[in-house]
Amino acid sequence: xxxxxxxxxxxxxxxxxxxxxxxxxxxxxxxxxxxxxxxxxxxxxxxxxxxxxxxxxxxxxxxxxxxxxxxxxxxxxxxxxxxxxxxxxxxxxxxxxxxxxxxxxxxxxxxxxxxxxxxxxxxxxxxxxxxxxxxxxxxxxxxxxxxxxxxxxxxxxxxxxxxxxxxxxxxxxxxxxxxxxxxxxxxxxxxxxxxxxxxxxxxxxxxxxx
Amino acid sequence: xxxxxxxxxxxxxxxxxxxxxxxxxxxxxxxxxxxxxxxxxxxxxxxxxxxxxxxxxxxxxxxxxxxxxxxxxxxxxxxxxxxxxxxxxxxxxxxxxxxxxxxxxxxxxxxxxxxxxxxxxxxxxxxxxxxxxxxxxxxxxxxxxxxxxxxxxxxxxxxxxxxxxxxxxxxxxxxxxxxxxxxxxxxxxxxxxxxxxxxxxxxxxxxxxx
DNA sequence: TGATGTGAAGAGGTTCACAGCT
DNA sequence: AGCTGTGAACCTCTTCACATCA
Numbered sequence: 347x348x349x350x351x352x353x354x355x356x357x358x359x360x361x362x363x364x365x366x367x368x369x370x371x372x373x374x375x376x377x378x379x380x381x382x383x384x385x386x387x388x389x390x391x392x393x394x395x396x397x398x399x400x401x402x403x404x405x406x407x408x409x410x411x412x413x414x415x416x417x418x419x420x421x422x423x424x425x426x427x428x429x430x431x432x433x434x435x436x437x438x439x440x441x442x443x444x445x446x447x448x449x450x451x452x453x454x455x456x457x458x459x460x461x462x463x464x465x466x467x468x469x470x471x472x473x474x475x476x477x478x479x480x481x482x483x484x485x486x487x488x489x490x491x492x493x494x495x496x497x498x499x500x501x502x503x504x505x506x507x508x509x510x511x512x513x514x515x516x517x518x519x520x521x522x523x524x525x526x527x528x529x530x531x532x533x534x535x536x537x538x539x540x541x542x543x544x545x546x547x548x549x550x551x552x553x554x555x556x
Numbered sequence: 557x558x559x560x561x562x563x564x565x566x567x568x569x570x571x572x573x574x575x576x577x578x579x580x581x582x583x584x585x586x587x588x589x590x591x592x593x594x595x596x597x598x599x600x601x602x603x604x605x606x607x608x609x610x611x612x613x614x615x616x617x618x619x620x621x622x623x624x625x626x627x628x629x630x631x632x633x634x635x636x637x638x639x640x641x642x643x644x645x646x647x648x649x650x651x652x653x654x655x656x657x658x659x660x661x662x663x664x665x666x667x668x669x670x671x672x673x674x675x676x677x678x679x680x681x682x683x684x685x686x687x688x689x690x691x692x693x694x695x696x697x698x699x700x701x702x703x704x705x706x707x708x709x710x711x712x713x714x715x716x717x718x719x720x721x722x723x724x725x726x727x728x729x730x731x732x733x734x735x736x737x738x739x740x741x742x743x744x745x746x747x748x749x750x751x752x753x754x755x756x757x758x759x760x761x762x763x764x765x766x
Numbered sequence: 767t768g769a770t771g772t773g774a775a776g777a778g779g780t781t782c783a784c785a786g787c788t
Numbered sequence: 789a790g791c792t793g794t795g796a797a798c799c800t801c802t803t804c805a806c807a808t809c810a
Contacts, residue, residue: 425762518757547728552635
C-alpha cells in the first residue's frame with residue numbers, strides 16, 4: 347500500500363472525510379461524488395479528489411465513490427481497522443472527563459489503563475478501570491501493549507513522564523499539558539492547547555475591531 | 557498598528573512565543589536573541605526572526621529582543637492586553653472540567669456565564685457562577701458583552717446554538733463538539749477534536765510498522 | 767455525458783544567506 | 789563582532805482546467 351508521500355494536511359482531513367462518509371452510510375447513501383462529499387465536509391471538490399487520489403484510484407469516472415469501499419480504504423490508511431489501545435496519564439479534571447467520553451471507543455480507541463501519582467486517586471475505580479500508580483507505568487504498558495498515551499498531567503512532570511512512556515514503547519502521544527514535548531524520531535506528538543486556541547480567536551476579534 | 561498580512565501560521569505560533577517569554581521573564585532574563593528563543597520554543601532562529609518581523613522591528617541588531625517589550629507587543633497583537641469575556645455553552649463532562657481550569661483566567665480569559673439545557677443542571681452553582689438555561693443566551697450575552705463562546709454541546713444541537721450565539725454578538729467560537737460549524741464571514745472558529753488527533757496518531761503508528 | 771484523476775499554475779510558508787545596524 | 793531584518797530561493801499545499809475513462 348502506497349502510504350508514504352501523503353501530505354500531512356491530507357492526513358489531517360481524512361478523519362473528517364471518514365465522519366461524513368459514515369454519516370452518508372447511515373443515511374443509506376451508497377455512492378457519493380466529490381461535490382456532495384465536499385459540501386458535507388465544508389471543503390471543495392478539487393481538494394477531495396486530490397486527497398483521495400493519494401490513497402489510490404478509489405473512484406469510478408462518470409460515477410463517483412462507493413461509500414462503503416471508501417470507508418474501508420480510509421480506515422486502512424489511518425490504521426484503524428483493528429482497535430488501538432491507549433493509556434491515560436493524569437486523572438485530574440480533564441483526565442476524568444476524557445475517561446467518560448464514549449467518542450474514543452466509538453472510533454476504535456480503547457483506554458486500557460489510567461495512571462496518576464496522587465495517592466488519593468490511586469485505587470479509585472472508574473468505568474471498569476482502576477487508577478494505577480505511575481510507578482507501574484512500564485509494567486502495565488508492557489502487559490497491555492498500548493502504543494498511544496493521552497497526557498493530562500501538570501506541566502512540570504509531563505516531559506519526564508513522556509520520556510518514560512516512550513522508553514516503554516509508546517509511539518504516539520496526545521498531549522493536553524501546556525508543554526512542548528521533545529520526543530525521539532519515530533514518535534508522533536499531537537499538542538492540544540485550548541488557551542492557545544483562545545488566543546488565536548482573540549487575534550481575530552482584535553482584527554475585526556480596527 | 558500593522559496587523560494585516562501576518563500569516564495565519566505566524567499567529568498560531570505567537571501564543572507559544574508568549575509562553576516562553578513569560579517563562580524567561582520569570583527567570584529574570586531581560587534579553588533574548590532569536591537563537592535562544594528558538595531553542596526554548598523548539599523551532600529555529602530564522603522562523604522566530606521572520607515571525608517577529610511581521611509585528612514590526614522589535615529587536616536591536618547585535619543585541620536581541622527585550623523580553624518585557626516583546627511580551628507587550630505580542631500581547632497587543634493577540635488583543636489580550638485587556639481581559640476578554642467568554643461564555644461556556646454545555647455543562648457536561650468537558651464543560652465542567654473546563655470551568656475548573658485556571659489556565660484561561662491566567663491568560664486573560666474570563667468565563668462569565670455557563671449555559672445548559674438540562675433542567676437538572678440549570679441552577680447548579682459552580683465556581684462563582686450559576687448554570688443558566690440556554691433560553692437566556694441572548695439576554696446574558698447582551699448584558700455581559702462576551703464575544704467568545706466555548707462550546708461543549710452534543711453534536712446535533714451545536715450548529716443551531718452557534719447560529720444563536722453569532723446572532724447575539726459572538727465572533728469567536730472554540731468548538732469541542734465533533735461538528736463542522738458553518739458561520740458567517742467575520743466569525744472565527746477553532747475546532748478541537750481529540751478523536752481526530754488520535755486518528756492522526758494512529759496513521760503515524762501504522763506508518764512505522766511497515 | 768459526467769465525474770474522476772492529474773499535470774500545471776498559483777498561493778502560502780519556510781529556510782537560506784547576507785546586507786545593514788549597533 | 790554580533791544579531792536582526794529581509795529579499796530570494798525553495799518547498800509544500802491548494803486550486804484550476806482538462807484529458808481520461810466508464
